[in-house]
Amino acid sequence: MATIYDVSVLAGVSLATVSRVMNKNAKVSEKTEKKVLDAMAQLGYRPNAIAQSLASNCSNSVGVLVSELRGHFYGSMMSGIEAEFRIAHKHVIIAAGHSEEQLEKEGIEFLISRRCDALILHVEAVSDEYLIELCKGSIPVILINRYIEQIEDRCVHLNNELGGYIATKAVIDQGHRDIAYIAGPYWKEDAQNRLHGHKRALAEHGLTFHEQLVFEGDYREESGAKGFRALHDTNFPFSALVCANDEMASGAMDAVRGKGLSMPNDMSVMGFDNNVLANYMFPKLSSVDYPIAEMGHMAAKMVLKQCYQSPQTNLNNIFDPKLVLRDSISLR
Amino acid sequence: MATIYDVSVLAGVSLATVSRVMNKNAKVSEKTEKKVLDAMAQLGYRPNAIAQSLASNCSNSVGVLVSELRGHFYGSMMSGIEAEFRIAHKHVIIAAGHSEEQLEKEGIEFLISRRCDALILHVEAVSDEYLIELCKGSIPVILINRYIEQIEDRCVHLNNELGGYIATKAVIDQGHRDIAYIAGPYWKEDAQNRLHGHKRALAEHGLTFHEQLVFEGDYREESGAKGFRALHDTNFPFSALVCANDEMASGAMDAVRGKGLSMPNDMSVMGFDNNVLANYMFPKLSSVDYPIAEMGHMAAKMVLKQCYQSPQTNLNNIFDPKLVLRDSISLR
DNA sequence: GTTATAAATGAAAGCGCTTACATAACAATA
DNA sequence: TATTGTTATGTAAGCGCTTTCATTTATAAC
Numbered sequence: 001m002a003t004i005y006d007v008s009v010l011a012g013v014s015l016a017t018v019s020r021v022m023n024k025n026a027k028v029s030e031k032t033e034k035k036v037l038d039a040m041a042q043l044g045y046r047p048n049a050i051a052q053s054l055a056s057n058c059s060n061s062v063g064v065l066v067s068e069l070r071g072h073f074y075g076s077m078m079s080g081i082e083a084e085f086r087i088a089h090k091h092v093i094i095a096a097g098h099s100e101e102q103l104e105k106e107g108i109e110f111l112i113s114r115r116c117d118a119l120i121l122h123v124e125a126v127s128d129e130y131l132i133e134l135c136k137g138s139i140p141v142i143l144i145n146r147y148i149e150q151i152e153d154r155c156v157h158l159n160n161e162l163g164g165y166i167a168t169k170a171v172i173d174q175g176h177r178d179i180a181y182i183a184g185p186y187w188k189e190d191a192q193n194r195l196h197g198h199k200r201a202l203a204e205h206g207l208t209f210h211e212q213l214v215f216e217g218d219y220r221e222e223s224g225a226k227g228f229r230a231l232h233d234t235n236f237p238f239s240a241l242v243c244a245n246d247e248m249a250s251g252a253m254d255a256v257r258g259k260g261l262s263m264p265n266d267m268s269v270m271g272f273d274n275n276v277l278a279n280y281m282f283p284k285l286s287s288v289d290y291p292i293a294e295m296g297h298m299a300a301k302m303v304l305k306q307c308y309q310s311p312q313t314n315l316n317n318i319f320d321p322k323l324v325l326r327d328s329i330s331l332r
Numbered sequence: 333m334a335t336i337y338d339v340s341v342l343a344g345v346s347l348a349t350v351s352r353v354m355n356k357n358a359k360v361s362e363k364t365e366k367k368v369l370d371a372m373a374q375l376g377y378r379p380n381a382i383a384q385s386l387a388s389n390c391s392n393s394v395g396v397l398v399s400e401l402r403g404h405f406y407g408s409m410m411s412g413i414e415a416e417f418r419i420a421h422k423h424v425i426i427a428a429g430h431s432e433e434q435l436e437k438e439g440i441e442f443l444i445s446r447r448c449d450a451l452i453l454h455v456e457a458v459s460d461e462y463l464i465e466l467c468k469g470s471i472p473v474i475l476i477n478r479y480i481e482q483i484e485d486r487c488v489h490l491n492n493e494l495g496g497y498i499a500t501k502a503v504i505d506q507g508h509r510d511i512a513y514i515a516g517p518y519w520k521e522d523a524q525n526r527l528h529g530h531k532r533a534l535a536e537h538g539l540t541f542h543e544q545l546v547f548e549g550d551y552r553e554e555s556g557a558k559g560f561r562a563l564h565d566t567n568f569p570f571s572a573l574v575c576a577n578d579e580m581a582s583g584a585m586d587a588v589r590g591k592g593l594s595m596p597n598d599m600s601v602m603g604f605d606n607n608v609l610a611n612y613m614f615p616k617l618s619s620v621d622y623p624i625a626e627m628g629h630m631a632a633k634m635v636l637k638q639c640y641q642s643p644q645t646n647l648n649n650i651f652d653p654k655l656v657l658r659d660s661i662s663l664r
Numbered sequence: 665g666t667t668a669t670a671a672a673t674g675a676a677a678g679c680g681c682t683t684a685c686a687t688a689a690c691a692a693t694a
Numbered sequence: 695t696a697t698t699g700t701t702a703t704g705t706a707a708g709c710g711c712t713t714t715c716a717t718t719t720a721t722a723a724c
Contacts, residue, residue, distance in 0.1 A: 014674045049445040051710035053382045069410040075402030094426045113381040282614035346704045383680035386709050
């Protein structure tokens with residue numbers, strides 16, 4: 001593999017000159033430029049990004065840590081980030097944390113050791129303190145989907161409370177009065193916030209909140225089915241079910257059918273996240289869109305501004321979810 | 333950020349010694365080792381992977397090029413690859429090619445310029461010749477989901493013909509005799525192969541193939557719906573529909589319902605790929621599993637063997653898809 | 665034709681490591 | 695104690711670039 005030295009020899013110029021034509025950061029006469037370009041082409045020269053990074057102390061790449069490489073949510077997030085960086089000719093180095101503290105830390109170490117110019121993290125297991133400490137370091141960090149007050153300007157997150165509110169309000173607007181709710185695990189902040197929004201929507205519309213109409217799930221499909229059965233078995237009547245995510249809604253829908261009820265007439269169902277799945281279910285699931293791709297774009301823009309002096313406007317940290325109505329909710 | 337030099341000074345030893353304790357590749361007395369380790373801890377030293385790569389000419393990372401960062405298929409693929417490398421303490425650098433020749437080439441260039449020790453590629457737009465040429469280079473390449481005869485030992489691919497066969501046979505085994513088929517775009521080799529398998533299954537079971545019962549889709553949902561309507565409108569009767577992927581099956585299922593038919597009684601539907609979606613549809617879609625995650629594992633194992641001298645057994649290039657029966661097919 | 669000034673180029677140090685080779689330290693043997 | 699063989703450690707070159715600073719060359723002004 002040809003090096004800059006080979007190019008310089010073939011072109012009959014110095015290393016510095018070759019470097020200049022590569023980086024276009026200093027005037028080079030047209031004649032020499034051509035000689036160099038020709039030599040590069042002839043040798044099939046590819047600059048060694050590793051050596052460039054070492055010498056310039058800038059890797060032109062940003063580290064992204066996601067919990068998983070698979071799944072709609074992370075896919076959209078990575079996709080949003082990558083799209084933004086691609087046009088800026090920056091690159092992305094991805095690592096997976098698997099929601100385990102040890103692995104998340106290792107992932108971050110890896111990205112730092114690769115001298116990423118900035119980090120965009122989706123982490124769950126690592127502590128607030130660790131992240132606050134990390135932010136004090138020299139390398140810029142953006143957190144997606146996590147809110148920590150002390151470093152709030154580095155957090156890009158969703159207004160989950162509003163999302164919970166919107167979801168329930170959508171159902172109320174269709175005339176439902178008896179509304180059950182399958183929540184996410186209470187130890188997760190987003191689950192708490194969504195539930196809070198649900199309660200606020202009820203209150204603002206003069207409906208009372210009943211403990212019997214809430215079930216704590218774990219965001220997985222099976223817990224949705226389990227939740228619906230549990231709620232149904234209490235015989236506390238309800239005509240609509242709001243779920244804190246789409247997977248649980250799917251599980252719940254199976255259970256609804258299992259009870260011989262039809263949707264949306266006997267039971268309206270509302271999801272959350274607007275996972276691709278929502279569009280493939282039957283009936284197509286109404287949901288609250290989680291604009292994770294846009295949030296990825298935003299995180300990338302912040303990095304572009306902070307690290308690469310790219311001018312950026314309209315930066316904001318908190319995103320509002322939006323209602324997506326499909327077929328799973330009926331008028332009552 | 334502390335360097336190896338800072339460590340060596342603090343520990344009162346030479347750079348070389350520090351390097352030795354990091355890499356454990358030469359004997360260092362326990363006493364000095366401890367001094368070095370202490371110094372590292374005290375400084376919070378993190379080796380600079382960039383400098384290591386440059387000096388050692390080995391980056392301990394392998395480049396992965398996918399078409400998209402989102403979507404079940406690529407997510408599973410990346411996940412499989414990453415899982416395998418994680419236990420070997422190798423890392424993955426991911427780039428996206430977006431199925432465009434230019435971007436695919438740029439992605440490959442990027443990965444090479446980052447001096448990845450090997451490449452795992454899922455490319456569609458780039459020519460066979462380009463890839464054959466690439467394989468002649470010094471850096472090992474594995475191709476996923478593509479078969480090129482001249483470099484077949486570097487290709488990890490699916491037996492699509494068998495998949496098409498299995499899909500149709502599953503339907504035949506349930507007693508269906510009149511079977512329609514929505515194919516992928518004919519310019520794609522996998523679409524051709526799946527269709528071929530379909531025809532073989534018909535032939536082997538004494539059924540004749542009718543041109544009127546095939547529709548060429550484009551693998552997207554909408555074309556499934558369009559396909560079913562077109563097939564249905566010919567009035568050529570069929571009781572089962574085999575689709576060359578799950579998205580088209582989903583579109584078709586919508587169209588089936590649109591015609592007031594119920595599934596699976598009036599119409600059995602078979603998918604292909606076993607996308608997560610299949611499990612969320614109603615009725616749950618029977619499909620042919622595309623073991624892309626395992627194929628990712630396999631590609632990673634091949635790299636581990638070729639580049640990192642890790643002993644590996646049971647390597648194989650071609651994978652057989654497997655039938656996954658769910659609720660979308662009825663007995664006839 | 666000088667001289668002053670700007671533009672183009674080159675020489676060389678340095679980025680943070682690895683590693684071949686040289687040297688020092690130590691133990692074992694005669 | 696001198697000699698040899700081991701083992702531990704240090705020295706310094708080099709990986710492929712960037713970048714500062716010095717030097718050369720071209721251009722303009724007088």
